[in-house]
Amino acid sequence: MREIRVDLGAIRANYQKLKSITSGKVMAVVKANAYGHGMLEVAKALEQVGVDALGVADLGEALELRKAGISSRLMCWILDPEADLSVAKEHDIELGVSTFDQLESLEPGTKIHIKVDTGLGRNGFSTLDWDRLFSALAGTEVQGIFSHLSNTSVSDDLKQKSSFEKALAKAAEHGVRIVERHLAASAAAISYPDFHYDMIRTGIAIYGLNPFEDRELEMRLVPAMRVSAKLANVKRVPAGQGVSYGYRYVTERETTLGVVPFGYGEGMPRISEGYEVALGGRLYPVVGRVAMDQFVVDFGDAPAVIGDEVVIFGPGLDGELGAQELGLSAKSINYEVVTRIGGRAPRHYLG
Numbered sequence: 001m002r003e004i005r006v007d008l009g010a011i012r013a014n015y016q017k018l019k020s021i022t023s024g025k026v027m028a029v030v031k032a033n034a035y036g037h038g039m040l041e042v043a044k045a046l047e048q049v050g051v052d053a054l055g056v057a058d059l060g061e062a063l064e065l066r067k068a069g070i071s072s073r074l075m076c077w078i079l080d081p082e083a084d085l086s087v088a089k090e091h092d093i094e095l096g097v098s099t100f101d102q103l104e105s106l107e108p109g110t111k112i113h114i115k116v117d118t119g120l121g122r123n124g125f126s127t128l129d130w131d132r133l134f135s136a137l138a139g140t141e142v143q144g145i146f147s148h149l150s151n152t153s154v155s156d157d158l159k160q161k162s163s164f165e166k167a168l169a170k171a172a173e174h175g176v177r178i179v180e181r182h183l184a185a186s187a188a189a190i191s192y193p194d195f196h197y198d199m200i201r202t203g204i205a206i207y208g209l210n211p212f213e214d215r216e217l218e219m220r221l222v223p224a225m226r227v228s229a230k231l232a233n234v235k236r237v238p239a240g241q242g243v244s245y246g247y248r249y250v251t252e253r254e255t256t257l258g259v260v261p262f263g264y265g266e267g268m269p270r271i272s273e274g275y276e277v278a279l280g281g282r283l284y285p286v287v288g289r290v291a292m293d294q295f296v297v298d299f300g301d302a303p304a305v306i307g308d309e310v311v312i313f314g315p316g317l318d319g320e321l322g323a324q325e326l327g328l329s330a331k332s333i334n335y336e337v338v339t340r341i342g343g344r345a346p347r348h349y350l351g
Contacts, residue, residue, distance in 0.1 A: 002229045002262055002345035005314070006037050008045035009351025010222040014206045015046060017221060018189065022196045025052035027075065027182070029203035031061060036267075036338040037207055037225060038347050043070045045351070046206075055201055059083055062093045077115060077123065085110065094143055098123040103136065113144035113180070118163035120150045130167060134174040144180040144199075145171060151187050151211075161195060186211035190219055208315075209334045210324055223322060225338055226314025227345070232294070233259040234304050243296050244288030256299040260310050263293040266343035268312070269330030278311040278321055279304060313337075 019026045028051050029035075034042035043054055043065055053073035056062050062076045077096025079085065086107040088095050094111040097103055106112065114133070117124035124147060125133050147164050149157050164183050171178060181197035186205035188195045204211050208223035234256060241251040251257075260277070264270040270290045276283040277297060287298045297310065313321050323334035330337075 001232070002266060003227070004341060004345050004347045005226040005228070005350060006041070006347055007222070007224045007226075007350045008041065010208055010224040011037070011042055011206055012045055012049050012351070014208050014221045014224070015051065015202070016049060017219070018200070018202050018205055019052075021193070021219075022189065022200055024196050025180070025199040027053040027055045027199055027201045028206050029055040029185075029201055030065075031055065031057040031203070032339050033342075035204060035207050035335065036341045038349070039065065040068050040070075041347075041349050043068075043072070047072055052199070055203075059085075059088065059093070059095075063087065063091060066091045066093070075113060077113070096123075096146065098125060100129075100132075100136075103133075111143040113146050113182075114142055116145060116147050116164065116167040118147040118149075118160040118167070118183075119156065120148050120160070122148070124148075127163070127166075130170050134170050134176055137171070137176045138174040139176075141177040141179065144182060145178050146180075146182045146201075148185065149183065149188050157188065157192065157195075161192075190217075204335055207338065209322070209338065213333060223315045225323070225341070227262075227312040227341060228309050228314070229260050229262040229312065229345075231258045231304060231306050231308045231310060232261045234299075234306050234308075242288075243298075244291060246289055248289055249287040249296075249298075251298070256301065256304055257287075258297045258299055258304050258308075258310070259294050260297060260312075261294050262312060262345065263291045263295060265292045266345050267337070267340035268295060269326065269332065269337070271331070272326065272329040275326055275329035276321070277313075279308055283321070 028046050030039050030042050033039045051072050056076045057078045062074050075094040089107045089110045096113045096115050098115045115124035117126050149160050180199050182199040184195040184200045186202050189200035208221040210217040237257055239253045243249040262268050268290050275286045284297050284299050286295050288296050313323050313326050323337040327333045327337045
């Protein structure tokens with residue numbers, strides 16, 4: 001009745017395309033269940049093409065990958081204050097360190113990447129703490145130093161790069177040896193070759209989705225996720241028929257309505273407005289409020305029958321019926337759409 005189809009071949013091809021634009025390493029980010037695509041399946045698929053490194057958010061995700069037999073380099077960077085960080089060394093997991101407490105509780109020999117806050121204001125050591133930080137690390141070797149951009153504007157990105165360079169210089173002053181420097185995620189990796197340093201981190205782009213909110217993606221990547229459901233009900237209704245809660249939509253003429261059993265329980269945004277889905281290669285409007293288990297489509301006079309497949313988003317249509325468009329219809333972004341998709345809809349894997 002509902003299906004999420006994930007093309008692992010597309011993910012491998014996207015990774016290799018991103019690999020071709022840099023002379024350094026490429027970390028594939030598979031946090032949050034690989035942005036909704038399936039963390040274990042995606043990690044296994046990427047190991048087939050010799051992924052340089054995998055990135056996740058927390059230690060729980062990293063341990064899940066290790067327990068599933070994933071042997072590639074693995075890094076995580078949001079650490080529970082109460083976590084036993086000794087398991088990182090035991091399972092060869094590299095840690096992104098952002099606080100002095102974390103730094104002091106590490107098992108000797110743990111591979112770490114120091115995160116410096118260059119302007120995003122989230123995790124990472126503040127510029128006010130850099131002297132203390134690099135004094136504490138003086139004369140040592142760390143696996144990496146990294147930061148993350150705000151993607152606010154070109155000028156802000158350049159300011160953050162300048163701040164990152166200052167952190168590198170400060171580390172050098174204290175004799176801290178750095179194996180890898182990494183600053184660019186998907187957007188910066190595509191936009192700024194001089195931000196690549198020793199490694200880039202690619203999340204949304206390996207799933208074939210656009211990391212930019214304000215422009216089209218010039219690099220050709222293949223969206224890996226296709227979401228569909230079969231019509232559960234189809235009926236002819238008169239003019240003046242209210243549709244779904246609050247009657248946000250009322251039919252202006254006799255028309256055909258179809259019920260798609262895919263609601264906000266599956267990640268279809270409840271506040272979506274003006275979105276269209278596909279039946280037989282043509283687009284039709286989603287009308288009324290999205291409910292927990294279903295939404296309604298107005299097919300007008302087009303033929304539609306119970307059991308017909310409705311494509312909610314995915315590749316293969318004229319233009320793209322994509323996660324980006326669905327996100328825009330809900331005043332959100334494609335990242336949120338694919339990460340939340342799921343619920344009762346099973347994932348099927350190709351390639």
